[in-house]
Amino acid sequence: MTEKKRAAILISGRGSNMSALIDAARAPDYPARIVGVFSNRAGAAGLQTARAQDIPTATLAQSRFDTRLDFENALTGILEDWGAEIVCLAGFMRILTPEFTQRWAGRLINIHPSLLPDFRGLNTHARALAAGVAEHGCTVHFVTPGLDEGPAILQARVPVLPGDTPETLSARVLAEEHRLYPEALRRVALDGTSKPGGVIT
Numbered sequence: 001m002t003e004k005k006r007a008a009i010l011i012s013g014r015g016s017n018m019s020a021l022i023d024a025a026r027a028p029d030y031p032a033r034i035v036g037v038f039s040n041r042a043g044a045a046g047l048q049t050a051r052a053q054d055i056p057t058a059t060l061a062q063s064r065f066d067t068r069l070d071f072e073n074a075l076t077g078i079l080e081d082w083g084a085e086i087v088c089l090a091g092f093m094r095i096l097t098p099e100f101t102q103r104w105a106g107r108l109i110n111i112h113p114s115l116l117p118d119f120r121g122l123n124t125h126a127r128a129l130a131a132g133v134a135e136h137g138c139t140v141h142f143v144t145p146g147l148d149e150g151p152a153i154l155q156a157r158v159p160v161l162p163g164d165t166p167e168t169l170s171a172r173v174l175a176e177e178h179r180l181y182p183e184a185l186r187r188v189a190l191d192g193t194s195k196p197g198g199v200i201t
């Protein structure tokens with residue numbers, strides 16, 4: 001195999017998608033390796049998980065910076081120190097500036113808990129239930145300046161079942177997220193890009 005791509009992960013909390021990526025990247029034939037985990041919240045549980053696996057971690061508090069751009073320039077410095085070639089947002093709950101998304105264009109990917117373009121933004125599971133959709137799911141997409149707007153790399157679908165609550169639906173989608181994200185990163189690391197709109201079953 002050609003050399004593995006160096007991937008960094010950005011989190012804000014629990015980090016279960018981060019763990020799915022770390023686990024997948026342990027396989028000898030996986031085309032990416034995880035070079036660092038960054039969080040904008042020092043208390044993010046996922047940081048402990050990453051440290052326990054000897055993965056470098058870093059945090060920066062926005063409050064230390066005058067502007068979003070200053071914060072993001074410091075973040076880019078960390079990512080460059082790690083030699084990151086691909087940046088994976090995994091529950092990173094912070095809007096990024098167009099300058100940052102353009103700086104990492106084509107190499108910045110995100111997982112979102114809906115079948116984009118449906119239900120951009122927050123509270124996707126409750127909104128899917130309120131809309132009465134029969135199917136819900138998750139999307140890994142390239143990040144562009146518009147919120148949850150970039151081209152989809154892969155999607156996974158789940159049925160909405162009678163009696164579902166936001167919690168039961170969220171758990172069904174999360175299990176799919178943990179399959180979807182490693183497969184999407186694998187494709188991006190191999191191809192540099194991927195065919196938009198693919199679905200895994």
Ligand code: GAR
Nearest residue numbers: 013014015016017090091111112113
């Ligand atoms: C995941 O469900 C992810 O799709 C979502 O946050 C959760 C993070 O969980 N991301 C977004 O809503 C981004 N708009 P995790 O920290 O356990 O991976």
